[in-house]
Amino acid sequence: MKRYAFVTTIPVRTGALQRGVAIITKHNGNINRVHFDRSIDPHTVFFEVTATPGEYEEIRRELTDIGYLQTSLETFAALKIHIHLPHESGALNDFLTLTSGAGAQITSITFDDAGIHPDRVTIGMSVRESSPAEELLDVLKSHYPIEVLEFDSTGESLDDTVFYLRFAQKMRSLIDAKDDDFLLRFLGDINHTAQDLTARGEDPKTVFRNVLEAGEYIAATCGEGFYADVQVLDLSREVTVYAIQLPGGGNIYLFRTLDGFEMLDTGYAVYHADVMQLFTAYGLPVAEQLTRIITSHGDADHCGAGGFFDVPAIMHPATREIIRTGNRAWGSRNEDMVLEEVYTTMIALYSRWNPPTEENIRLIPTDTEEKRSIFPIVCRLTIGDLAFEVLETPGGHQVGELVLYCPEKGYLFTADSLMNFASLTEDRRRYNSYADYLVTSVNVDSDLARTERRALMELAEEFTQETGRPCTIFGGHGAVSEWHDGHLTVTIPPEHYTHAGGREHPEETP
Numbered sequence: 001m002k003r004y005a006f007v008t009t010i011p012v013r014t015g016a017l018q019r020g021v022a023i024i025t026k027h028n029g030n031i032n033r034v035h036f037d038r039s040i041d042p043h044t045v046f047f048e049v050t051a052t053p054g055e056y057e058e059i060r061r062e063l064t065d066i067g068y069l070q071t072s073l074e075t076f077a078a079l080k081i082h083i084h085l086p087h088e089s090g091a092l093n094d095f096l097t098l099t100s101g102a103g104a105q106i107t108s109i110t111f112d113d114a115g116i117h118p119d120r121v122t123i124g125m126s127v128r129e130s131s132p133a134e135e136l137l138d139v140l141k142s143h144y145p146i147e148v149l150e151f152d153s154t155g156e157s158l159d160d161t162v163f164y165l166r167f168a169q170k171m172r173s174l175i176d177a178k179d180d181d182f183l184l185r186f187l188g189d190i191n192h193t194a195q196d197l198t199a200r201g202e203d204p205k206t207v208f209r210n211v212l213e214a215g216e217y218i219a220a221t222c223g224e225g226f227y228a229d230v231q232v233l234d235l236s237r238e239v240t241v242y243a244i245q246l247p248g249g250g251n252i253y254l255f256r257t258l259d260g261f262e263m264l265d266t267g268y269a270v271y272h273a274d275v276m277q278l279f280t281a282y283g284l285p286v287a288e289q290l291t292r293i294i295t296s297h298g299d300a301d302h303c304g305a306g307g308f309f310d311v312p313a314i315m316h317p318a319t320r321e322i323i324r325t326g327n328r329a330w331g332s333r334n335e336d337m338v339l340e341e342v343y344t345t346m347i348a349l350y351s352r353w354n355p356p357t358e359e360n361i362r363l364i365p366t367d368t369e370e371k372r373s374i375f376p377i378v379c380r381l382t383i384g385d386l387a388f389e390v391l392e393t394p395g396g397h398q399v400g401e402l403v404l405y406c407p408e409k410g411y412l413f414t415a416d417s418l419m420n421f422a423s424l425t426e427d428r429r430r431y432n433s434y435a436d437y438l439v440t441s442v443n444v445d446s447d448l449a450r451t452e453r454r455a456l457m458e459l460a461e462e463f464t465q466e467t468g469r470p471c472t473i474f475g476g477h478g479a480v481s482e483w484h485d486g487h488l489t490v491t492i493p494p495e496h497y498t499h500a501g502g503r504e505h506p507e508e509t510p
Protein backbone atom coordinates (compact mmCIF):
# COMPACT_ATOMS: atom_id res chain seq x y z
CA MET A 1 0.00 0.00 0.00
CA LYS A 2 1.30 3.44 -0.94
CA ARG A 3 0.10 6.98 -0.37
CA TYR A 4 -0.83 8.90 -3.53
CA ALA A 5 -1.89 12.49 -4.10
CA PHE A 6 -3.89 13.91 -6.97
CA VAL A 7 -5.91 16.96 -7.94
CA THR A 8 -9.44 16.82 -9.32
CA THR A 9 -11.67 19.34 -11.05
CA ILE A 10 -15.25 18.65 -10.01
CA PRO A 11 -18.37 20.27 -11.49
CA VAL A 12 -20.57 22.48 -9.33
CA ARG A 13 -23.63 20.26 -9.14
CA THR A 14 -25.35 18.03 -6.60
CA GLY A 15 -23.61 14.69 -6.14
CA ALA A 16 -20.49 15.61 -8.12
CA LEU A 17 -18.08 15.21 -5.18
CA GLN A 18 -19.78 11.99 -4.10
CA ARG A 19 -19.26 10.58 -7.60
CA GLY A 20 -15.50 11.06 -7.31
CA VAL A 21 -15.39 9.61 -3.79
CA ALA A 22 -17.42 6.60 -4.97
CA ILE A 23 -14.76 5.80 -7.58
CA ILE A 24 -12.02 5.92 -4.94
CA THR A 25 -14.11 3.69 -2.66
CA LYS A 26 -14.90 1.25 -5.47
CA HIS A 27 -11.19 0.55 -5.93
CA ASN A 28 -10.46 0.20 -2.19
CA GLY A 29 -8.71 3.54 -1.88
CA ASN A 30 -8.52 4.87 1.67
CA ILE A 31 -8.82 8.67 1.73
CA ASN A 32 -6.17 10.09 4.08
CA ARG A 33 -6.70 13.75 3.18
CA VAL A 34 -9.29 15.69 1.24
CA HIS A 35 -9.51 19.45 0.92
CA PHE A 36 -12.14 21.52 -0.85
CA ASP A 37 -12.95 25.13 -0.07
CA ARG A 38 -15.45 26.88 -2.33
CA SER A 39 -14.27 30.27 -1.08
CA ILE A 40 -10.83 29.56 -2.57
CA ASP A 41 -11.80 27.71 -5.76
CA PRO A 42 -15.26 26.25 -6.44
CA HIS A 43 -14.01 23.39 -8.61
CA THR A 44 -10.70 22.05 -7.28
CA VAL A 45 -10.54 19.20 -4.77
CA PHE A 46 -7.29 17.73 -3.42
CA PHE A 47 -7.06 14.08 -2.39
CA GLU A 48 -4.44 11.92 -0.75
CA VAL A 49 -5.26 8.22 -0.90
CA THR A 50 -3.69 4.99 0.32
CA ALA A 51 -3.99 2.18 -2.23
CA THR A 52 -2.02 -0.45 -4.07
CA PRO A 53 -0.35 0.72 -7.31
CA GLY A 54 -2.91 -1.23 -9.34
CA GLU A 55 -5.86 0.23 -7.43
CA TYR A 56 -4.43 3.73 -7.82
CA GLU A 57 -4.15 3.31 -11.59
CA GLU A 58 -7.79 2.20 -11.75
CA ILE A 59 -8.84 5.24 -9.70
CA ARG A 60 -6.91 7.53 -12.05
CA ARG A 61 -8.39 5.86 -15.14
CA GLU A 62 -12.00 6.22 -14.00
CA LEU A 63 -11.53 9.80 -12.79
CA THR A 64 -9.97 10.62 -16.16
CA ASP A 65 -12.85 8.95 -18.02
CA ILE A 66 -15.41 11.25 -16.38
CA GLY A 67 -13.20 14.34 -16.78
CA TYR A 68 -12.40 14.80 -13.10
CA LEU A 69 -8.66 14.12 -12.95
CA GLN A 70 -6.53 17.20 -13.51
CA THR A 71 -3.35 16.27 -15.37
CA SER A 72 -2.27 19.60 -16.85
CA LEU A 73 -2.19 23.26 -15.96
CA GLU A 74 -3.49 25.11 -18.96
CA THR A 75 -3.59 28.88 -18.92
CA PHE A 76 -6.93 30.67 -19.12
CA ALA A 77 -8.04 33.77 -20.95
CA ALA A 78 -10.71 36.04 -19.52
CA LEU A 79 -13.33 37.33 -21.95
CA LYS A 80 -16.19 39.72 -21.24
CA ILE A 81 -18.57 40.85 -23.97
CA HIS A 82 -21.85 42.58 -24.77
CA ILE A 83 -23.73 40.41 -27.23
CA HIS A 84 -26.99 41.14 -29.03
CA LEU A 85 -29.10 37.98 -29.27
CA PRO A 86 -32.32 37.70 -31.30
CA HIS A 87 -35.55 37.82 -29.28
CA GLU A 88 -36.62 34.28 -30.03
CA SER A 89 -36.88 30.98 -28.21
CA GLY A 90 -33.60 29.07 -28.02
CA ALA A 91 -31.34 32.04 -28.83
CA LEU A 92 -29.42 31.86 -25.54
CA ASN A 93 -29.21 28.08 -25.76
CA ASP A 94 -27.66 28.32 -29.25
CA PHE A 95 -25.11 30.82 -28.00
CA LEU A 96 -24.16 28.63 -25.02
CA THR A 97 -23.79 25.64 -27.34
CA LEU A 98 -21.15 27.56 -29.28
CA THR A 99 -19.23 28.61 -26.16
CA SER A 100 -19.39 25.16 -24.54
CA GLY A 101 -18.06 23.59 -27.71
CA ALA A 102 -15.06 25.92 -27.54
CA GLY A 103 -14.33 24.90 -23.93
CA ALA A 104 -15.48 28.21 -22.46
CA GLN A 105 -16.82 28.39 -18.92
CA ILE A 106 -19.43 31.08 -18.19
CA THR A 107 -18.38 33.14 -15.16
CA SER A 108 -21.16 35.76 -15.29
CA ILE A 109 -24.29 36.54 -17.29
CA THR A 110 -26.67 39.50 -17.13
CA PHE A 111 -29.86 40.03 -19.17
CA ASP A 112 -33.15 41.79 -18.46
CA ASP A 113 -35.64 42.55 -21.25
CA ALA A 114 -37.28 45.15 -18.99
CA GLY A 115 -33.98 46.92 -18.34
CA ILE A 116 -32.33 49.83 -20.13
CA HIS A 117 -30.70 47.44 -22.63
CA PRO A 118 -33.48 44.95 -23.43
CA ASP A 119 -31.69 43.44 -26.42
CA ARG A 120 -28.22 43.05 -24.87
CA VAL A 121 -26.68 40.22 -22.86
CA THR A 122 -23.46 40.81 -20.89
CA ILE A 123 -21.44 37.63 -20.51
CA GLY A 124 -18.13 36.83 -18.81
CA MET A 125 -16.21 33.69 -19.75
CA SER A 126 -12.98 31.88 -18.97
CA VAL A 127 -11.45 30.06 -21.92
CA ARG A 128 -8.58 27.56 -21.85
CA GLU A 129 -5.54 28.99 -23.67
CA SER A 130 -5.49 32.39 -25.39
CA SER A 131 -5.53 31.08 -28.98
CA PRO A 132 -8.89 29.25 -28.64
CA ALA A 133 -10.28 32.40 -27.00
CA GLU A 134 -9.40 34.37 -30.11
CA GLU A 135 -10.91 31.65 -32.28
CA LEU A 136 -14.08 31.70 -30.19
CA LEU A 137 -14.33 35.47 -30.63
CA ASP A 138 -14.07 35.10 -34.40
CA VAL A 139 -16.84 32.47 -34.40
CA LEU A 140 -19.12 34.58 -32.21
CA LYS A 141 -18.54 37.69 -34.33
CA SER A 142 -19.62 35.75 -37.41
CA HIS A 143 -22.97 34.96 -35.72
CA TYR A 144 -23.81 37.98 -33.54
CA PRO A 145 -23.16 41.70 -33.06
CA ILE A 146 -20.55 41.79 -30.28
CA GLU A 147 -18.78 44.46 -28.24
CA VAL A 148 -15.64 43.22 -26.47
CA LEU A 149 -15.40 44.73 -23.00
CA GLU A 150 -12.38 42.80 -21.80
CA PHE A 151 -9.93 40.29 -23.27
CA ASP A 152 -7.15 39.24 -20.91
CA SER A 153 -4.98 36.43 -22.28
CA THR A 154 -3.14 36.11 -18.94
CA GLY A 155 -6.26 35.23 -16.94
CA GLU A 156 -5.24 37.73 -14.24
CA SER A 157 -8.66 39.37 -14.23
CA LEU A 158 -10.57 36.13 -13.68
CA ASP A 159 -12.31 35.60 -10.39
CA ASP A 160 -11.61 32.63 -8.13
CA THR A 161 -13.21 30.10 -10.49
CA VAL A 162 -9.67 29.14 -11.57
CA PHE A 163 -7.74 30.25 -8.48
CA TYR A 164 -5.47 27.21 -8.27
CA LEU A 165 -4.64 27.26 -11.97
CA ARG A 166 -3.60 30.91 -11.80
CA PHE A 167 -1.65 30.26 -8.61
CA ALA A 168 0.16 27.31 -10.21
CA GLN A 169 1.09 29.37 -13.26
CA LYS A 170 2.66 32.01 -11.02
CA MET A 171 4.52 29.28 -9.15
CA ARG A 172 5.79 27.88 -12.44
CA SER A 173 7.53 31.15 -13.26
CA LEU A 174 9.17 31.25 -9.82
CA ILE A 175 10.49 27.69 -9.65
CA ASP A 176 11.18 27.16 -13.37
CA ALA A 177 9.06 24.00 -13.46
CA LYS A 178 8.01 22.88 -16.92
CA ASP A 179 6.60 19.49 -15.84
CA ASP A 180 2.86 19.81 -15.15
CA ASP A 181 2.81 16.55 -13.19
CA PHE A 182 5.48 17.82 -10.78
CA LEU A 183 3.75 21.18 -10.45
CA LEU A 184 0.42 19.52 -9.66
CA ARG A 185 2.04 17.46 -6.91
CA PHE A 186 3.69 20.55 -5.49
CA LEU A 187 0.39 22.45 -5.71
CA GLY A 188 -1.08 19.67 -3.57
CA ASP A 189 1.71 20.17 -1.03
CA ILE A 190 1.06 23.91 -0.84
CA ASN A 191 -2.64 23.20 -0.46
CA HIS A 192 -1.78 20.88 2.45
CA THR A 193 0.04 23.78 4.13
CA ALA A 194 -2.97 26.04 3.57
CA GLN A 195 -5.29 23.38 5.01
CA ASP A 196 -3.09 22.99 8.10
CA LEU A 197 -2.76 26.73 8.72
CA THR A 198 -6.47 27.29 8.09
CA ALA A 199 -7.17 24.76 10.84
CA ARG A 200 -4.98 26.94 13.08
CA GLY A 201 -7.16 29.97 12.30
CA GLU A 202 -5.27 31.53 9.37
CA ASP A 203 -6.90 32.86 6.22
CA PRO A 204 -6.11 30.49 3.31
CA LYS A 205 -5.71 33.33 0.82
CA THR A 206 -3.07 34.86 3.11
CA VAL A 207 -1.20 31.56 3.09
CA PHE A 208 -1.07 31.49 -0.70
CA ARG A 209 -0.07 35.15 -0.81
CA ASN A 210 2.85 34.51 1.57
CA VAL A 211 3.98 31.54 -0.52
CA LEU A 212 4.09 33.64 -3.67
CA GLU A 213 5.62 36.73 -2.07
CA ALA A 214 8.52 34.70 -0.65
CA GLY A 215 9.37 33.42 -4.11
CA GLU A 216 8.82 36.78 -5.76
CA TYR A 217 11.23 38.45 -3.33
CA ILE A 218 13.99 35.94 -4.01
CA ALA A 219 13.47 36.23 -7.76
CA ALA A 220 13.49 40.04 -7.62
CA THR A 221 16.77 40.21 -5.67
CA CYS A 222 18.89 38.18 -8.09
CA GLY A 223 20.90 39.60 -10.97
CA GLU A 224 20.17 43.28 -11.50
CA GLY A 225 18.13 43.35 -8.29
CA PHE A 226 20.91 41.89 -6.14
CA TYR A 227 22.34 43.83 -3.22
CA ALA A 228 24.29 43.04 -0.08
CA ASP A 229 25.54 44.74 3.06
CA VAL A 230 29.17 44.03 3.88
CA GLN A 231 31.24 44.54 7.01
CA VAL A 232 35.02 44.00 6.79
CA LEU A 233 36.71 43.28 10.11
CA ASP A 234 40.31 42.43 10.93
CA LEU A 235 40.04 39.63 13.48
CA SER A 236 43.78 39.11 14.00
CA ARG A 237 47.14 39.70 12.31
CA GLU A 238 46.37 36.88 9.87
CA VAL A 239 42.58 36.85 9.52
CA THR A 240 40.14 39.30 7.95
CA VAL A 241 36.47 38.41 7.81
CA TYR A 242 33.96 39.65 5.24
CA ALA A 243 30.49 39.52 6.78
CA ILE A 244 28.02 39.53 3.91
CA GLN A 245 24.29 40.05 4.43
CA LEU A 246 22.48 38.78 1.34
CA PRO A 247 19.07 40.19 0.29
CA GLY A 248 17.24 37.15 1.67
CA GLY A 249 18.31 34.33 3.92
CA GLY A 250 21.44 33.91 5.97
CA ASN A 251 24.83 35.59 6.08
CA ILE A 252 28.04 34.45 4.46
CA TYR A 253 31.23 34.79 6.50
CA LEU A 254 34.34 34.71 4.33
CA PHE A 255 37.68 34.46 6.17
CA ARG A 256 40.80 35.67 4.36
CA THR A 257 43.94 34.06 5.77
CA LEU A 258 47.56 33.79 4.67
CA ASP A 259 46.69 30.44 3.06
CA GLY A 260 43.60 31.49 1.12
CA PHE A 261 39.92 31.62 2.05
CA GLU A 262 37.53 29.71 4.29
CA MET A 263 33.78 30.18 4.24
CA LEU A 264 31.22 29.81 7.01
CA ASP A 265 27.88 29.21 5.27
CA THR A 266 27.21 29.86 1.60
CA GLY A 267 23.80 31.53 1.30
CA TYR A 268 21.12 30.55 -1.21
CA ALA A 269 22.29 28.89 -4.42
CA VAL A 270 20.21 31.34 -6.46
CA TYR A 271 22.57 34.14 -5.33
CA HIS A 272 25.78 32.26 -6.17
CA ALA A 273 26.62 34.10 -9.41
CA ASP A 274 25.88 37.42 -7.71
CA VAL A 275 28.05 36.55 -4.71
CA MET A 276 30.96 35.58 -6.96
CA GLN A 277 30.61 38.94 -8.72
CA LEU A 278 30.65 40.65 -5.30
CA PHE A 279 33.85 38.77 -4.38
CA THR A 280 35.45 40.03 -7.59
CA ALA A 281 34.42 43.61 -6.77
CA TYR A 282 36.19 43.24 -3.41
CA GLY A 283 39.30 41.76 -5.04
CA LEU A 284 38.79 38.32 -3.49
CA PRO A 285 39.87 35.38 -5.73
CA VAL A 286 37.61 32.94 -3.88
CA ALA A 287 37.04 30.56 -6.79
CA GLU A 288 40.78 29.82 -6.99
CA GLN A 289 41.74 29.99 -3.31
CA LEU A 290 38.83 28.64 -1.27
CA THR A 291 40.10 25.78 0.91
CA ARG A 292 37.16 24.82 3.12
CA ILE A 293 33.49 25.40 3.90
CA ILE A 294 32.05 25.20 7.40
CA THR A 295 28.31 24.57 7.45
CA SER A 296 26.51 25.83 10.54
CA HIS A 297 23.27 23.94 9.77
CA GLY A 298 21.10 22.48 7.03
CA ASP A 299 18.75 25.33 6.09
CA ALA A 300 18.93 26.27 2.41
CA ASP A 301 19.98 29.84 3.18
CA HIS A 302 23.08 28.55 5.00
CA CYS A 303 24.23 25.56 2.96
CA GLY A 304 22.29 25.86 -0.28
CA ALA A 305 25.19 27.00 -2.50
CA GLY A 306 27.78 24.56 -1.13
CA GLY A 307 27.57 22.35 -4.22
CA PHE A 308 29.21 25.03 -6.38
CA PHE A 309 32.51 24.59 -4.54
CA ASP A 310 34.70 21.50 -4.88
CA VAL A 311 36.22 21.76 -1.41
CA PRO A 312 35.66 19.92 1.90
CA ALA A 313 32.43 20.95 3.66
CA ILE A 314 32.49 20.39 7.42
CA MET A 315 29.14 19.68 9.05
CA HIS A 316 27.31 17.82 11.81
CA PRO A 317 25.98 14.33 10.91
CA ALA A 318 22.43 15.60 11.48
CA THR A 319 22.98 18.33 8.88
CA ARG A 320 23.88 15.68 6.34
CA GLU A 321 20.61 13.88 7.12
CA ILE A 322 18.64 17.11 6.74
CA ILE A 323 20.24 17.57 3.32
CA ARG A 324 19.55 13.94 2.37
CA THR A 325 15.92 13.93 3.50
CA GLY A 326 15.02 17.45 2.41
CA ASN A 327 13.31 18.09 5.75
CA ARG A 328 14.67 20.92 7.89
CA ALA A 329 12.91 19.47 10.96
CA TRP A 330 14.66 16.08 10.71
CA GLY A 331 15.47 14.66 14.14
CA SER A 332 13.28 17.14 16.01
CA ARG A 333 9.89 16.79 17.68
CA ASN A 334 8.41 18.48 14.59
CA GLU A 335 9.97 16.05 12.11
CA ASP A 336 6.58 14.84 10.84
CA MET A 337 5.02 18.30 10.69
CA VAL A 338 3.71 18.89 7.17
CA LEU A 339 4.45 22.62 7.38
CA GLU A 340 8.16 21.93 7.84
CA GLU A 341 8.37 19.42 4.99
CA VAL A 342 6.52 21.62 2.50
CA TYR A 343 8.42 24.76 3.49
CA THR A 344 11.76 22.99 3.03
CA THR A 345 10.70 21.86 -0.44
CA MET A 346 9.35 25.29 -1.36
CA ILE A 347 12.49 27.19 -0.36
CA ALA A 348 14.70 24.58 -2.03
CA LEU A 349 12.83 25.21 -5.28
CA TYR A 350 12.82 29.00 -4.99
CA SER A 351 16.50 29.14 -4.05
CA ARG A 352 17.72 26.51 -6.58
CA TRP A 353 19.03 24.30 -3.75
CA ASN A 354 22.58 23.01 -4.44
CA PRO A 355 24.07 21.80 -1.12
CA PRO A 356 27.55 20.29 -0.71
CA THR A 357 28.03 17.03 -2.58
CA GLU A 358 28.33 13.76 -0.64
CA GLU A 359 31.97 13.31 -1.64
CA ASN A 360 32.89 16.71 -0.19
CA ILE A 361 31.02 16.34 3.11
CA ARG A 362 33.25 15.89 6.15
CA LEU A 363 31.42 14.94 9.35
CA ILE A 364 32.54 16.20 12.73
CA PRO A 365 32.62 13.74 15.66
CA THR A 366 29.77 14.04 18.12
CA ASP A 367 30.92 11.71 20.92
CA THR A 368 32.31 14.10 23.49
CA GLU A 369 31.93 14.83 27.18
CA GLU A 370 33.69 18.21 27.14
CA LYS A 371 31.35 21.21 27.35
CA ARG A 372 31.30 24.97 27.17
CA SER A 373 28.26 26.03 29.21
CA ILE A 374 25.43 23.76 27.99
CA PHE A 375 27.12 23.16 24.64
CA PRO A 376 29.19 20.05 23.87
CA ILE A 377 32.56 20.96 22.34
CA VAL A 378 32.42 18.54 19.43
CA CYS A 379 35.78 19.55 17.93
CA ARG A 380 38.30 22.35 17.56
CA LEU A 381 39.56 24.01 14.41
CA THR A 382 41.84 26.84 13.45
CA ILE A 383 41.24 29.57 10.90
CA GLY A 384 44.54 31.29 10.27
CA ASP A 385 45.99 32.10 13.69
CA LEU A 386 42.61 31.89 15.46
CA ALA A 387 41.60 28.83 17.48
CA PHE A 388 37.88 28.01 17.62
CA GLU A 389 35.80 25.61 19.66
CA VAL A 390 32.97 24.06 17.64
CA LEU A 391 29.90 23.88 19.87
CA GLU A 392 26.76 21.84 19.23
CA THR A 393 23.51 23.58 20.12
CA PRO A 394 20.68 21.65 21.82
CA GLY A 395 18.75 21.69 18.51
CA GLY A 396 16.26 24.46 19.15
CA HIS A 397 16.64 26.20 15.82
CA GLN A 398 17.67 23.02 14.04
CA VAL A 399 19.17 19.69 15.05
CA GLY A 400 22.91 19.61 14.41
CA GLU A 401 23.38 23.38 14.37
CA LEU A 402 26.97 24.44 15.12
CA VAL A 403 28.35 27.52 16.87
CA LEU A 404 31.99 28.64 16.57
CA TYR A 405 33.62 30.27 19.60
CA CYS A 406 37.09 31.79 19.91
CA PRO A 407 37.57 32.08 23.70
CA GLU A 408 40.77 34.11 23.38
CA LYS A 409 39.22 36.89 21.32
CA GLY A 410 35.56 36.55 22.26
CA TYR A 411 34.36 35.89 18.71
CA LEU A 412 31.07 34.00 18.77
CA PHE A 413 29.54 32.82 15.48
CA THR A 414 26.04 31.95 16.65
CA ALA A 415 24.30 30.77 13.45
CA ASP A 416 20.53 31.31 13.81
CA SER A 417 20.42 30.91 17.59
CA LEU A 418 21.34 34.51 18.39
CA MET A 419 21.42 37.58 16.15
CA ASN A 420 20.83 41.32 16.14
CA PHE A 421 17.27 41.44 14.75
CA ALA A 422 17.17 45.23 15.13
CA SER A 423 19.94 45.52 12.52
CA LEU A 424 17.84 43.89 9.79
CA THR A 425 16.49 46.17 7.09
CA GLU A 426 12.74 46.36 6.59
CA ASP A 427 12.93 44.25 3.42
CA ARG A 428 14.87 41.53 5.19
CA ARG A 429 12.50 41.58 8.16
CA ARG A 430 9.55 41.17 5.84
CA TYR A 431 11.22 38.30 3.99
CA ASN A 432 12.07 36.53 7.26
CA SER A 433 8.44 36.90 8.35
CA TYR A 434 7.30 34.55 5.56
CA ALA A 435 9.12 31.62 7.18
CA ASP A 436 7.72 32.48 10.61
CA TYR A 437 4.22 32.54 9.15
CA LEU A 438 4.43 29.43 6.98
CA VAL A 439 6.00 27.14 9.61
CA THR A 440 4.59 29.06 12.63
CA SER A 441 8.18 29.34 13.97
CA VAL A 442 11.61 29.16 12.34
CA ASN A 443 12.73 27.08 15.32
CA VAL A 444 11.99 23.36 15.23
CA ASP A 445 11.76 23.39 19.03
CA SER A 446 10.92 26.79 20.51
CA ASP A 447 11.61 25.76 24.12
CA LEU A 448 15.11 24.54 23.28
CA ALA A 449 15.68 27.64 21.15
CA ARG A 450 15.03 29.89 24.13
CA THR A 451 17.40 27.79 26.24
CA GLU A 452 20.26 27.98 23.74
CA ARG A 453 19.72 31.71 23.17
CA ARG A 454 19.97 32.41 26.92
CA ALA A 455 23.09 30.25 27.18
CA LEU A 456 24.78 32.12 24.32
CA MET A 457 23.98 35.47 25.90
CA GLU A 458 25.41 34.20 29.20
CA LEU A 459 28.55 33.07 27.35
CA ALA A 460 28.94 36.55 25.86
CA GLU A 461 28.38 38.18 29.25
CA GLU A 462 30.88 35.83 30.89
CA PHE A 463 33.60 36.78 28.39
CA THR A 464 32.95 40.49 28.98
CA GLN A 465 33.10 40.09 32.77
CA GLU A 466 36.34 38.09 32.61
CA THR A 467 38.20 40.29 30.10
CA GLY A 468 36.55 43.68 30.25
CA ARG A 469 36.10 43.49 26.48
CA PRO A 470 32.84 43.07 24.59
CA CYS A 471 32.10 39.71 23.01
CA THR A 472 31.55 40.03 19.25
CA ILE A 473 28.46 38.26 17.93
CA PHE A 474 28.43 37.07 14.33
CA GLY A 475 24.79 36.07 13.85
CA GLY A 476 23.34 33.95 11.08
CA HIS A 477 21.37 37.04 9.95
CA GLY A 478 21.91 40.72 10.52
CA ALA A 479 24.98 42.83 11.23
CA VAL A 480 28.05 41.82 13.25
CA SER A 481 27.47 43.29 16.70
CA GLU A 482 29.10 43.62 20.11
CA TRP A 483 27.57 42.55 23.40
CA HIS A 484 27.18 45.55 25.72
CA ASP A 485 25.23 45.33 28.98
CA GLY A 486 22.68 42.88 27.63
CA HIS A 487 22.32 44.58 24.25
CA LEU A 488 23.76 44.08 20.78
CA THR A 489 25.36 47.11 19.11
CA VAL A 490 26.53 47.05 15.50
CA THR A 491 30.35 47.08 15.37
CA ILE A 492 30.84 49.15 12.22
CA PRO A 493 28.22 50.38 9.73
CA PRO A 494 28.09 48.03 6.74
CA GLU A 495 28.94 49.04 3.22
CA HIS A 496 26.06 48.68 0.78
CA TYR A 497 26.89 46.83 -2.43
CA THR A 498 25.01 46.61 -5.73
CA HIS A 499 26.27 45.37 -9.08
CA ALA A 500 25.56 48.73 -10.69
CA GLY A 501 26.90 50.96 -7.91
CA GLY A 502 29.64 48.76 -6.49
CA ARG A 503 30.78 49.47 -2.94
CA GLU A 504 28.90 52.34 -1.33
CA HIS A 505 30.67 53.37 1.86
CA PRO A 506 28.39 54.31 4.77
CA GLU A 507 29.40 57.98 4.77
CA GLU A 508 28.51 58.21 1.09
CA THR A 509 25.04 56.77 1.55
CA PRO A 510 22.32 59.49 1.68
